[in-house]
Every structure is written in C-alpha cells, then in structure tokens.
Amino acid sequence: MGDSSETKTAGNGRPEISVIIPVYNEQETLDALMERLISVLDAFGEPFELLFVDDGSSDKSLQMLRDFHLADARIKCLSLSRNFGHQVAVSCGLDHAAGNAVIVMDGDLQDPPEILPDLVRKWREGFDVVYAVRQQRKENVLKRAAYASFYWLLHRVSYLDIPLDSGDFSLMDRRVVDLLSQMPERNRFVRGLRTWVGLKQTPFTYERSARFAGESKYGLTKLMRLAFDGLVSYSFVPLRLVSNLGMLVSLSALGYMGYLIVDRFIGGRGTIEGWTSTVVILLFIGGVQLLSLGIIGEYIGRIFDEVKQRPQYVVGERIGLESEERSQ
Secondary structure, three states: OOOEOOOOOOOOOOEEEEEEEEOOHHHHHHHHHHHHHHHHHHOOOOEEEEEEEEEEOOHHHHHHHHHHHEEOOOOOEEEOOOOOOHHHHHHHHHHHOOOOOOEOOOOOOOHHHHHHHHHHHHHHHHOEEEEEEEEEEOOOOOHHHHHHHHHHHHHHEEOOOOOOOOOEEEEEEEEHHHHHHHOOOOOOOHHHHHHHHHHOOEEEEOOOOOOOOOOOOOOOHHHHHHHHHHHOOEEEOOHHHHHHHHHHHHHHHHHHHHHHHHHHHHOOOOOOOOHHHHHHHHHHHHHHHHHHHHHHHHHHHHHHHHHOOOOOOOOEEEEOOOOOOOOO
C-alpha cells in the first residue's frame, strides 16, 4: 500500500474520484481489498479518496481502517454508532464523499477493483451514471435463483425501468450524488433512487467474482427485506408476509370448499345443511381482508417512518474527515 501524508485533490479542491465502501465485519478481506484498490487507483493516476463506512462492525474492521488511515491520508472512514444496514451505509458515504466522480462498491471483493478505471473512462465520455451489470454470479444455486426471481419481478411490476442484475456497484457524477443526498426518504433503495434521477446512464458488463473470504453478511432474510423495500418503493404491488397469509387463508378456504363438495357427493353425512357455504364465505372474506390490510399496512408503515423524520444514521467516529458531528 502506498504511503501518502496528504490527500491530493483536483483543481476545484475536490479529489477527482471518491470510492465508497460499506464495511460490516470484513476483517478477512480488508488487507487484500486495500492492496488492490491502492494499486489500481495509483496506476490510473487520478487524485482519489477511499471512504469506508463501518456499519457497526464487531470484529477488527474499524481498527484496521484506523491503521490504514495512519499509513495513507487518502483512506478515510466514517464509523456508524450501530448497524444501520447496507443501504443506509451507502447513503452515508454519498453524503460525505467529496469526489467529482463517486464510485460505490462492496467490500467483499466480489466487485473487482480492477474495473474502476473502465467506469471512470465511461464517465469521461459524458455519462452521469455508469452502473455495473453482473454477467455471471458465483453464489450458490439458491441465491442465484432468488436474485433472478427478484430482478424479474421488479422489472415486471416497477414503474421505473431499473436495469436487470445491476446492484449498487456504480459510478455517479457529482451532480447525481448531490441529487441523491437531497432526497429525504428513510427507506433507501439506492439503485432505485439512482434510476429515478435519470440523466445519461449506461451499463458496464463485468463478471462478478466469488467472495474473497469469510461469509456473506447479507443472508437470505436481509436479501428478502431489501427485495421487499425495492418492490414496495417502486411499484404498487407490495409483497409482505401478512399479505401472503391472507392469500393462503383464501386459497385454503377454496380448497376446503372443494373437499366438502366432494365429500357431499360421495355420501358424507357429517355436514350440517347451510354450514358449508357459510364457513367458506367467512374464511374467504377474512382472507381478502387480511390481504387488503397487509397492502394498506405497508404504505401506512412507511408513511409513519417518514413523518417521524429521524436521522437515517448517526456517525460515531470520523477518521480523516472534519470532526463535526453529522447525522442524516
């Protein structure tokens, strides 16, 4: 890793490139990630800063980032007061990044640092957003199927044309970053917000690497929550467990009705006259009501979350940045 006592900046006082990396318990990957990032960006020859956002790590990640900053002032870190979640960590990085071009990438080395110069070159061609599109995944079959289903469903129901199989890995022009930072919503789905902005956007296809070390911190439950956030925020077809419960009750009522009809025709004697239709209708209506309440509840819950106007995050420690306390 290179040694620098001061941060080089572009002519307008900003580093030309900022790279935002959310981190949550990534001590196994940080050394390799740092070595590859510094090597690539030094060779590219542009003034840059690396802005890590530690999302409440409980391992040695934060201490390693402190050490990296002491060795190279271009490496900076914002440590959040607790785990606020990946999308909030990305938003925190966008709020504090100083570069004219801002790159967002994960810290597990599945997003290869070696293609960062390619993203910058596309930006130089006049594009405001260069989003990376995964050509091939290295996850297990279950995760690949889940991702494929999510992107297919999102593409079908969203009122935005969110690119298929594009994640948060992207380069955004300063203008786009400023627009995203002005958006007040608390339930963040960054790739959706990025698409909503519009302007000149272009894909860059790459092959996603396997995870370098350790285990993914984004389990199936968190992935499903992120998928629900994307679907609810950018479509009018929200999906939630309580809604599925309503549908399940309705289908169960229909199935039970079929059973009772068959039982009636084969000579069943245990059914009271009029009881069948009454119970089936009540179960069906109850299921529809649960389904409706679930849909309405999704939007009411989000409205409730927005009107409280709590900050999205709280910064516990700032490393290499001004010491002013800031939350969003």
